[in-house]
Amino acid sequence: MKLIPEFKLEFDEALxxxxxxxxxxxxxxxxxxxxxxxxxxxxxxxxxxxESMPTISLATVYNCLETLIQSGLVRSVNxxxxxxxxxxxxxxxxxxxxxxxxxxxxxxxxxxxxxxxEHLLPSGFxxxxxxxxxxxxxxxAKPSAPKHPTDS
Amino acid sequence: MKLIPEFKLEFDEALxxxxxxxxxxxxxxxxxxxxxxxxxxxxxxxxxxxESMPTISLATVYNCLETLIQSGLVRSVNxxxxxxxxxxxxxxxxxxxxxxxxxxxxxxxxxxxxxxxEHLLPSGFxxxxxxxxxxxxxxxAKPSAPKHPTDS
DNA sequence: TCGGATTTTTAGAATCGTTCTAATTTAGAA
DNA sequence: TTCTAAATTAGAACGATTCTAAAAATCCGA
Numbered sequence: 001m002k003l004i005p006e007f008k009l010e011f012d013e014a015l016x017x018x019x020x021x022x023x024x025x026x027x028x029x030x031x032x033x034x035x036x037x038x039x040x041x042x043x044x045x046x047x048x049x050x051e052s053m054p055t056i057s058l059a060t061v062y063n064c065l066e067t068l069i070q071s072g073l074v075r076s077v078n079x080x081x082x083x084x085x086x087x088x089x090x091x092x093x094x095x096x097x098x099x100x101x102x103x104x105x106x107x108x109x110x111x112x113x114x115x116x117x118e119h120l121l122p123s124g125f126x127x128x129x130x131x132x133x134x135x136x137x138x139x140x141a142k143p144s145a146p147k148h149p150t151d152s
Numbered sequence: 153m154k155l156i157p158e159f160k161l162e163f164d165e166a167l168x169x170x171x172x173x174x175x176x177x178x179x180x181x182x183x184x185x186x187x188x189x190x191x192x193x194x195x196x197x198x199x200x201x202x203e204s205m206p207t208i209s210l211a212t213v214y215n216c217l218e219t220l221i222q223s224g225l226v227r228s229v230n231x232x233x234x235x236x237x238x239x240x241x242x243x244x245x246x247x248x249x250x251x252x253x254x255x256x257x258x259x260x261x262x263x264x265x266x267x268x269x270e271h272l273l274p275s276g277f278x279x280x281x282x283x284x285x286x287x288x289x290x291x292x293a294k295p296s297a298p299k300h301p302t303d304s
Numbered sequence: 305t306c307g308g309a310t311t312t313t314t315a316g317a318a319t320c321g322t323t324c325t326a327a328t329t330t331a332g333a334a
Numbered sequence: 335t336t337c338t339a340a341a342t343t344a345g346a347a348c349g350a351t352t353c354t355a356a357a358a359a360t361c362c363g364a
Contacts, residue, residue, distance in 0.1 A: 125286075
């Protein structure tokens with residue numbers, strides 16, 4: 001789970017800024033999330049992490065996820081009554097959760113829409129974060145065709 | 153927790169339509185949620201319900217909330233790592249969660265915005281439901297002044 | 305490079321919110 | 335009524351997450 005230099009730099013800087021230490025485990029977990037950009041749960045991240053770092057513990061995975069979120073490298077995604085999922089937060093986007101397959105899709109949010117949403121609140125309300133998620137059914141996936149929005 | 157006739161009718165019809173029985177407990181829980189339109193958790197609904205129906209159980213509260221949701225009388229609201237909250241679902245709206253006070257505010261969603269959001273998904277994606285929630289800090293509330301958006 | 309303060313990791317226990325189980329009660333239909 | 339199905343209940347069980355306390359790793363300054 002070696003990070004490519006670009007992400008390694010971003011990783012070190014982000015933790016540095018928060019006064020957190022860039023440990024092997026944190027880097028590893030970040031690597032796992034970057035590797036396959038589906039939206040794994042903590043348990044899934046744990047399972048994948050153990051493949052190449054068998055001694056890592058579940059508690060550490062939770063700890064690492066927490067520090068990655070604090071550092072802004074990863075964000076958490078919640079769906080009704082489902083365990084929290086995690087994704088590397090490149091850019092602002094929404095999520096679509098298919099209730100049939102459980103699969104999660106990224107949904108691109110145009111800047112104009114984001115601005116519109118932020119203006120829904122009266123002045124004085126400071127937004128730290130917002131989450132937009134859809135629940136429904138995705139079209140049956142044609143196995144080898146490109147899917148929209150971004151598959152996961 | 154007696155429902156006023158208008159809500160009683162709505163209640164009976166909604167359950168009827170789902171083939172569910174309009175029991176004392178269901179009506180009571182619905183009344184509790186209508187009474188004070190904050191966004192109580194299941195535990196809070198349980199505590200309030202017990203005041204005038206001391207024998208009701210927590211399991212029943214969960215069951216009732218579930219059937220009320222199925223009937224479309226109530227909707228659930230989720231915030232990151234917080235227990236599920238419940239609100240009577242009059243109309244489509246978003247939520248703002250103040251991380252300082254824990255208070256939840258309703259945010260009105262103009263029809264145009266709803267339409268915009270629904271169009272973010274490519275054709276083929278069937279939306280059953282969507283949730284938009286903000287997290288941040290609400291302005292310090294002046295105790296007796298009207299608040300925006302709808303207080304809770 | 306070493307030593308010590310501080311942070312992080314770890315395993316396992318504990319906690320929280322929620323769902324399940326099995327027995328009892330209730331509602332609604334015949 | 336009487337029967338059947340649905341709903342309620344208490345408590346156990348569960349899944350996800352957090353906590354605890356001890357061991358290990360990291361960082362900093364000498």
